[in-house]
Amino acid sequence: MVVLLREGMPVILPVLLIIAVESGFLRKLKKRDGELQVLEIGVFYSAVVLAYAIFPCLTFMAGGLTYSPRSDGLDPGPTHSLAIQG
Numbered sequence: 797m798v799v800l801l802r803e804g805m806p807v808i809l810p811v812l813l814i815i816a817v818e819s820g821f822l823r824k825l826k827k828r829d830g831e832l833q834v835l836e837i838g839v840f841y842s843a844v845v846l847a848y849a850i851f852p853c854l855t856f857m858a859g860g861l862t863y864s865p866r867s868d869g870l871d872p873g874p875t876h877s878l879a880i881q882g
Contacts, residue, residue, distance in 0.1 A: 800857075800860075800861070803861055804857055804861055807853050807856055807857055807861070808853075808857070810853065811850050811853045811854070814846060814849050814850055815846070815850070818842060818843075818846045821842055822839065822842070825838065825839065
């Protein structure tokens with residue numbers, strides 16, 4: 797586990813930074829409005845951006861810090877490859 801954390805630090809730090817920025821944004825909205833309105837377009841959009849930003853990093857970490865042809869969920873068989881003609 798410690799080796800994974802040490803080797804994964806270039807991926808973990810940006811994820812933590814993205815989460816910190818999202819948290820700061822939500823705190824700023826709550827301070828400004830007095831309450832956090834979850835269905836507000838800015839809150840919803842920032843949650844979508846957060847998910848879009850950290851999902852690839854989390855799948856990379858879950859895959860043992862490697863990407864493989866199956867990382868996209870595709871099974872790279874003969875139907876997914878192009879014929880190479882020489």
